[in-house]
Amino acid sequence: MDLTEESVHVHGPLSTVVADYYRSIDGRNLTSALACFAPDAVYRRPGYDAFVGFEAISTYYHDDRVISTGRHDIESIIENADAVAVRGSFRGTSHDGSPLAVRFADFWHFSGLTVVERNTYFDAAAV
Template identity: 75%
Template sequence: MDVTGAAAGGSGPLSAVVSEYYRNIDHRNVEAALSCFAPDAVYRRPGYDAFVGFQAISTFYHGVRVISRGRHDLESIVEDADTVAVRGSCRGTSHAGDPFAVRFADFWRFSGLLVVERNTYFDAAAV
């Protein structure tokens, strides 16, 4: 299921914020995508030190992230009181022009409607 549809279990307000994030990223609207992050948010992603604070997260997306363009297909979104869990896949192209395809899981924690913590996990050989 792509991000334009409602994935299983994700019908609450936090799931809507997360779905909009993926939609914006896929349309390369980084500023809109990042608008959901709190000023002191923390983002953990394999292969990097934690990005602490909105500025560090923004710097990652504007200059470090290897993905040039991609499409997220969300298989499942589960929402709890302050957490959203997402399972899906992403395929696209790197800035070097190399194609990629990866499965992922994201765990988002909120304060109100702002993301205060995000943890991404990839289904890729690492050990």
């Protein structure tokens, strides 16, 4: 299910920020997608050192991200006072044309409506 389907219920303002991020990133609008991150935000994802600060996060998305195109299918979004948890899958294509498919979980931490920390986990055989 994608973010436009009725079965994904986005209930609060933080969930809306996160849902807008996925719509923007899938639409290849990096400016809009990255607008939610604080200047000192931290983003952690498997296979990389932590991206610390907006500039490091932006550099990753503009220069290092292996994904060319794709779509996040969100299964659930859970929000509390200052955090959002997301479970879903991603299908797309890398810059070299290879197909990509992975299940993921994202944990977003906020200050107000601004992302200060994001942690991504992939469902892949590792141990």
